[in-house]
Amino acid sequence: MVPIIQVKDLTYTYQNSKVPALQNISLTIEPGQWVAIVGHNGSGKSTLAQMLNGLIAPQSGEVYIDGELLTEESVWAIRRKIGIVFQSPDNQFVGATVADDVAFGMENNGVPRAEMIPRVQAALEQVGMTAYATHEPARLSGGQKQRVALAGVLAQRPQVIILDEATSMLDPQGRHDVVSLMTDLRKTGQFTIISITHDIDEAALADQVILMDNGQLVTAGTPAEIFVQGDMLQQHGLTVPLSEKVRQGLLQADVNVADHYLDEEQLVKNLWTLHSNK
Amino acid sequence: MDITFKQVDYTYQADSPMATPGLRDVNLHFQSGTYNAIIGQTGSGKSTLLQHLNALLIPTKGEVVVGDQVVTPQTKNKELYDLRRKVGLVFQFPESQLFEETVLKDVAFAPKNFGKTAAEADEIARRALRLVGIAPELEDKMPFDLSGGQMRRVAIAGVLAMEPEVLVLDEPTAGLDPVGREEMMTLFVKIQQERDLTVILVTHQMDDVVRYAQQVVVMEQGRVLKTGQPQEIFADIPWLHQHNLELPSTGRLVQQLQQQGFQFDQVPLTVPDLLAQLAPQLKQVATHE
Numbered sequence: 001m002v003p004i005i006q007v008k009d010l011t012y013t014y015q016n017s018k019v020p021a022l023q024n025i026s027l028t029i030e031p032g033q034w035v036a037i038v039g040h041n042g043s044g045k046s047t048l049a050q051m052l053n054g055l056i057a058p059q060s061g062e063v064y065i066d067g068e069l070l071t072e073e074s075v076w077a078i079r080r081k082i083g084i085v086f087q088s089p090d091n092q093f094v095g096a097t098v099a100d101d102v103a104f105g106m107e108n109n110g111v112p113r114a115e116m117i118p119r120v121q122a123a124l125e126q127v128g129m130t131a132y133a134t135h136e137p138a139r140l141s142g143g144q145k146q147r148v149a150l151a152g153v154l155a156q157r158p159q160v161i162i163l164d165e166a167t168s169m170l171d172p173q174g175r176h177d178v179v180s181l182m183t184d185l186r187k188t189g190q191f192t193i194i195s196i197t198h199d200i201d202e203a204a205l206a207d208q209v210i211l212m213d214n215g216q217l218v219t220a221g222t223p224a225e226i227f228v229q230g231d232m233l234q235q236h237g238l239t240v241p242l243s244e245k246v247r248q249g250l251l252q253a254d255v256n257v258a259d260h261y262l263d264e265e266q267l268v269k270n271l272w273t274l275h276s277n278k
Numbered sequence: 279m280d281i282t283f284k285q286v287d288y289t290y291q292a293d294s295p296m297a298t299p300g301l302r303d304v305n306l307h308f309q310s311g312t313y314n315a316i317i318g319q320t321g322s323g324k325s326t327l328l329q330h331l332n333a334l335l336i337p338t339k340g341e342v343v344v345g346d347q348v349v350t351p352q353t354k355n356k357e358l359y360d361l362r363r364k365v366g367l368v369f370q371f372p373e374s375q376l377f378e379e380t381v382l383k384d385v386a387f388a389p390k391n392f393g394k395t396a397a398e399a400d401e402i403a404r405r406a407l408r409l410v411g412i413a414p415e416l417e418d419k420m421p422f423d424l425s426g427g428q429m430r431r432v433a434i435a436g437v438l439a440m441e442p443e444v445l446v447l448d449e450p451t452a453g454l455d456p457v458g459r460e461e462m463m464t465l466f467v468k469i470q471q472e473r474d475l476t477v478i479l480v481t482h483q484m485d486d487v488v489r490y491a492q493q494v495v496v497m498e499q500g501r502v503l504k505t506g507q508p509q510e511i512f513a514d515i516p517w518l519h520q521h522n523l524e525l526p527s528t529g530r531l532v533q534q535l536q537q538q539g540f541q542f543d544q545v546p547l548t549v550p551d552l553l554a555q556l557a558p559q560l561k562q563v564a565t566h567e
Contacts, residue, residue: 040457040458168452198455237456238456242549246552272538
């Protein structure tokens with residue numbers, strides 16, 4: 001299988017900066033995976049995301065999307081394969097209505113109007129925003145805005161969806177709505193999802209977690225492999241999920257709890273066994 | 279500085295067909311020098327309430343008493359000059375309000391505006407910058423050349439430079455990573471203690487509420503639903519669900535544990551609480567022998 005994303009030895013330094021924002025990053029992502037890129041503010045996560053669809057061109061190294069090298073010539077075709085939802089719900093709207101906004105990307109790509117209309121409808125349905133098609137985007141809540149932004153991405157039928165801290169400015173309800181939408185999209189099996197986040201509970205839902213710091217890739221693995229390394233996560237400015245904090249705490253209190261990462265449901269079961277056997 | 283709300287109503291676009299209630303019969307007391315949290319869903323009236331604290335909005339009915347200043351529907355704008363200086367508001371994403379050429383100028387803007395000489399204003403600004411942890415060598419930089427976290431600190435210093443007695447914080451940690459959030463919350467405690475401020479925090483981060491607040495105010499549809507200490511507010515999980523309020527991060531796990539059959543005397547609101555109540559109920563490694 002051709003990896004959907006392959007990054008080879010990527011390095012990038014912003015103008016006026018002495019330290020590289022990205023240093024020798026190499027990684028491979030298989031199609032259909034949900035990958036969480038985690039790291040504190042300024043660790044290089046967003047720079048990496050912007051390189052994947054050519055918003056920033058690498059100074060050295062290569063990006064391959066679906067087997068194709070990202071170049072000045074291929075960037076337009078590649079951008080059709082990758083959609084990004086950005087952090088701020090307020091800075092990504094151009095249309096006067098929700099439906100116009102969702103259609104904007106397709107208009108740019110010359111999709112015929114007859115095809116555009118059903119695609120806008122389908123995308124709005126997918127994010128549960130059909131009732132708002134004629135509303136003004138500015139008047140929506142933060143969570144609704146991000147769902148519309150996601151509909152705009154879905155309407156272009158991308159293979160990869162990047163969510164660049166798309167939930168970090170939302171209230172709990174908005175965050176919950178966007179995360180459950182991501183879970184639904186994963187179930188369709190049609191997309192590779194890359195979520196860039198410092199919300200460890202969101203990262204727990206991913207198949208793979210990539211930890212970045214100082215523009216470098218620190219480590220990668222399944223959530224279970226990453227989350228047991230609490231000290232390391234803390235050292236890089238992150239926390240561990242609650243279930244892992246509790247498991248570590250119980251270990252220290254000499255409780256005979258499991259020796260590997262458990263999500264909340266598994267932890268409750270494990271603890272109940274220990275309770276019943278006492 | 280004590281703050282009291284007495285039967286406060288606020289109506290948006292009052293006396294028009296578009297009139298919508300913002301606050302309804304709000305009665306509240308924030309005691310001088312305490313740390314208070316206001317929680318509630320988006321649209322519950324938290325921001326409307328905040329804007330009454332420094333009279334950005336004045337009540338449609340009732341009165342707000344801030345220190346010795348009484349604000350009623352009849353209060354004129356020019357009477358509010360002192361009050362606005364005494365109550366410092368830190369809005370969400372305050373860094374978006376930075377505008378001056380240098381960090382020092384930005385922070386000195388408010389004291390200059392409130393009548394201090396340039397030298398006095400610079401001196402006040404420097405003190406505020408040190409308090410939020412901005413080093414002297416950053417003073418001549420453009421605010422926009424700083425990192426996001428530093429910009430937010432500078433914006434907060436700008437509010438502190440007014441030397442307020444009340445600090446109002448609207449979601450001050452939104453968008454920060456876990457370490458940045460922790461640093462920011464610790465900073466507010468330090469500021470509160472050093473300057474003996476009354477703090478009023480609006481947040482969705484219930485762990486911060488549990489950890490820092492002495493009084494919690496729960497808003498719903500423009501009304502005060504409940505006030506109390508964190509333990510009183512967060513002990514009743516079904517009540518929180520009923521009103522669509524978030525739980526502290528331990529809440530969901532505690533609930534699952536209860537459903538499984540674990541018993542807790544008092545609902546644990548923090549991880550150390552939870553561990554202290556849980557560990558004795560579980561089989562220990564040492565009991566094997």
